[in-house]
Amino acid sequence: MKYTIAVLPGDGVGPEVMAEGIKVLQAVSKKFGHEFQLHRGVVGGAAIDAHKVALPQDVVPMCKGCHAVLFGAVGGPKWDDPTAPVRPEQAILGLRKGLNLYANLRPVQVYPMLEDATTLKPEVIHGVDMIVVRELTGGIYFGRPQRRWRSARGRQAVDTLRYSEKEIERVLRTGFELARMRSKKLTSVDKANILDSSRLWRQIATELGGEYPEVRLEHVLVDTAAMRLVRDPASFDVIVTENMFGDILTDEAAVLGGSMGMMASASLGGSTSAFASKRRVRRMGFYEPIHGTAPDIAGKNLANPIGMIRSVALMFQYSLALPREAKAIEDAVFQVLQQGYRTGDIGSRGQRVVGTREMGDQIAGALAGTSTVASAPRRR
Numbered sequence: 051m052k053y054t055i056a057v058l059p060g061d062g063v064g065p066e067v068m069a070e071g072i073k074v075l076q077a078v079s080k081k082f083g084h085e086f087q088l089h090r091g092v093v094g095g096a097a098i099d100a101h102k103v104a105l106p107q108d109v110v111p112m113c114k115g116c117h118a119v120l121f122g123a124v125g126g127p128k129w130d131d132p133t134a135p136v137r138p139e140q141a142i143l144g145l146r147k148g149l150n151l152y153a154n155l156r157p158v159q160v161y162p163m164l165e166d167a168t169t170l171k172p173e174v175i176h177g178v179d180m181i182v183v184r185e186l187t188g189g190i191y192f193g194r195p196q197r198r199w200r201s202a203r204g205r206q207a208v209d210t211l212r213y214s215e216k217e218i219e220r221v222l223r224t225g226f227e228l229a230r231m232r233s234k235k236l237t238s239v240d241k242a243n244i245l246d247s248s249r250l251w252r253q254i255a256t257e258l259g260g261e262y263p264e265v266r267l268e269h270v271l272v273d274t275a276a277m278r279l280v281r282d283p284a285s286f287d288v289i290v291t292e293n294m295f296g297d298i299l300t301d302e303a304a305v306l307g308g309s310m311g312m313m314a315s316a317s318l319g320g321s322t323s324a325f326a327s328k329r330r331v332r333r334m335g336f337y338e339p340i341h342g343t344a345p346d347i348a349g350k351n352l353a354n355p356i357g358m359i360r361s362v363a364l365m366f367q368y369s370l371a372l373p374r375e376a377k378a379i380e381d382a383v384f385q386v387l388q389q390g391y392r393t394g395d396i397g398s399r400g401q402r403v404v405g406t407r408e409m410g411d412q413i414a415g416a417l418a419g420t421s422t423v424a425s426a427p428r429r430r
């Protein structure tokens with residue numbers, strides 16, 4: 051089968067980790083006999099330098115014509131002037147909007163061999179394996195009015211938190227569908243004791259729960275969820291929440307994984323029914339590591355490429371409906387970590403600390419011989 055993939059490396063460490071993601075993609079191609087056609091695009095700071103815009107006009111149509119999009123990261127000190135009319139982040143917002151990516155998925159999994167790499171006690175994070183689903187295109191980041199003004203009482207500002215039933219329902223369905231495929235437990239996070247938008251969210255979640263009787267639904271207030279994430283993170287399986295709560299909770303949850311460099315994400319549009327992976331339906335998606343351009347280590351072969359490589363695995367799972375290939379990548383990552391290979395961000399004395407390219411080589415090599423590799427623990 052032939053697949054077309056849009057490749058948008060971006061800035062800083064983006065191109066470095068992307069090169070390793072593509073290396074692994076090519077290893078999958080060789081092992082499983084798939085053909086990948088890559089369409090490269092320039093976005094972010096690199097596009098500002100070349101075209102004076104962060105998202106050249108042809109990029110969104112090019113992505114729409116592909117099965118999936120792989121994205122590195124954008125931004126950096128060179129383009130950091132807050133008063134500049136053109137900023138690298140405009141590429142991300144334009145892509146999310148242009149591709150209608152309303153659900154952001156961040157798997158948080160603690161590898162047993164990295165339990166001591168996080169700031170929490172190993173016994174607290176042992177067994178953590180969750181997915182946080184964040185609504186991505188609505189809520190307070192997009193609501194209008196949004197403005198500042200001067201008044202007789204001094205400076206004032208307003209932001210607007212608005213959600214429609216449709217926006218809430220489609221992301222909640224994504225959560226229910228994922229929960230159905232995993233341990234059948236869904237935590238819906240809101241602030242229903244204070245916010246009307248959250249009361250609507252909770253009401254719709256409860257109504258939808260009737261359509262998913264096999265899924266155990268719990269409602270948790272966002273402040274309690276933030277506390278539980280560091281006190282008892284293994285008690286979560288699938289979390290679903292609105293945009294701003296998700297923005298904050300996903301970064302908190304990312305700490306559990308040991309390093310920003312380890313974490314992958316998927317942003318999905320399209321129909322929620324495409325999640326029923328047993329039916330192998332393909333769904334347009336956008337896949338990126340959660341980290342930024344890491345200017346402090348860019349160009350030094352120091353970045354951890356595992357977040358990018360695991361994003362490629364998510365692409366196989368959700369957009370290409372090839373779960374065997376996704377599992378082969380996860381197994382290869384697991385094997386290489388088990389053999390003691392580490393990039394600097396997760397390494398310590400006594401381990402084989404390697405660079406970005408060498409880590410990519412190891413994972414691609416392990417993938418080529420996956421018949422003999424140790425297997426990552428099965429998802430719940």
Ligand code: NAD
Binds near residue numbers: 127344346
């Ligand atoms: P960052 O994620 O780039 O870096 C934070 C810290 O994590 C740094 O110490 C960095 O060295 C480390 N780190 C990040 N990725 C790593 C990796 N793969 N391996 C090892 N260590 C890694 O966040 P920041 O410093 O706040 O932002 C830097 C730039 O990236 C800014 O311009 C910001 O706007 C941009 N940014 C872009 C995205 C995106 O494109 N999605 C996301 C976040 C930040």
